[in-house]
Amino acid sequence: DIQLTQSPSFLSASVGDTVTITCRASQGITSHLAWYQQKPGKVPKLLIYAASTLQDGVPSRFSGSGSGTEFILTIRSLQPEDFATYYCQQLNGFPLTFGGGTKVEIK
């Protein structure tokens, strides 16, 4: 099974900051990776798919990069509505797996 390790698991940032979240896969998954945002009590929302493609309606301050085993989610000019938990998910093969999540909180 492919394990996904997200880092950090928690980060504290201020409005306007640029933050990066890393997702490392235990084996190569080419670009078959998605990023989701989940706010408390809400449903996960797809932000990025195929490692770097922005889903329709997602603000351009979100971007994804990487391939193989290392992937990065970048949020530029953090906004109040961006404080949430972010998950990566690999779709290289079954069982599909999620990373453990990164909680982004207000400093």
Next chain:
Amino acid sequence: EVQLVESGGGLVQPGGSLRLSCAASGFTFSNYWMTWVRQAPGKGLEWVASLNADGSVEHYVDSVKGRFTLFRDNNKNSLYLQMNSLRAEDTAVYYCAPGIVLTTTRAYLDYWGHGTLVTVSS
């Protein structure tokens, strides 16, 4: 508008059974893989199972293999998860989602339902 509505959750004793349903609308249900993802209270997301468009190919996480069965009725635009021999560790909100964001080789999940809570406890 794409909508997914889960139902069927509730409180069940260890060893018991539940059948979850997911009613889909706003897209051509019969064209897409469907997936269940769960989230235990205060925990992260866990992929549970996926079923292809015609119901002929299914995949499960190891922890539910032999206990959970996924099936669909494309005439009713509905997905089901039959859960047997339930354990305390199955306690979670269960979400269904279609693999509706397509690339040439993969189907990514979007338009998740709001979930249904399954609590396994005596």
